[in-house]
Amino acid sequence: MSALKKHDVFQAVADPTRREILHLLSHQNLAISEITSHFSITRTAVVKHLTILSEANLISGKKNGREKIYHLHPEPLMEIKDWISYFEQFWDNKLSMLKFLVENEEDKKE
């Protein structure tokens, strides 16, 4: 099967640098050094982020000559999307908002 899932997609996406890497790779496939040039951190640190993203199956890299080209695999983000969608009812629903406001009024009385 695919790589051991030591990191889940929620955790992979929790770091701003990793989110930026995903954005970079959405435009074009990039080698490690090219990705590194977009940040102020060292290549080694970038590689660690790439490893975490790989473990979450969000990216994968393949050797091409002396370079290792990474490309995006956005599918696992669906898990987050699905999780979030459950909560949409609570902000889409005006009745929920009304309920919240009423509860807040009750608080003040006490």
Added chain:
Amino acid sequence: MSALKKHDVFQAVADPTRREILHLLSHQNLAISEITSHFSITRTAVVKHLTILSEANLISGKKNGREKIYHLHPEPLMEIKDWISYFEQFWDNKLSMLKFLVENEEDKKE
């Protein structure tokens, strides 16, 4: 204004326990001890999770007698939803998949 945003919503939601807490609070407002009873960890640990969720403005608690009742504020999850939606084009769009496959073929030739 609201509490210092030491933790952003992506990080808040990265922990499975915190995600479960949000689910619990989506059904009903709960006191700290009631939330704790759903887990095998100590109350102190639960309180730390609640603090992180509060800092991300996903929940808020108000004192009611000797209890502190927490309730859900799902709105900040929109930030995640919006971020994810950018990537939907890459899995919704069949042309993107074709592009990906073609690029892969090019790689092999080199």
Added chain:
DNA sequence: TTGACATGAAACCATTTGGTGTTATATTAT
């Protein structure tokens, strides 16, 4: 073939994270 480039791999480090236990204070019920 030799130097420059790209990556791999290891050791190390400070801070954060997710947890514990203990003690103290406020509130409720008897």
Added chain:
DNA sequence: ATAATATAACACCAAATGGTTTCATGTCAA
């Protein structure tokens, strides 16, 4: 009043996180 309940506030801890530096290896170009 007093015991039980609910939370608050600490101090402490091991492991994970996000970063560094150093050194080794493989590949390309001149």
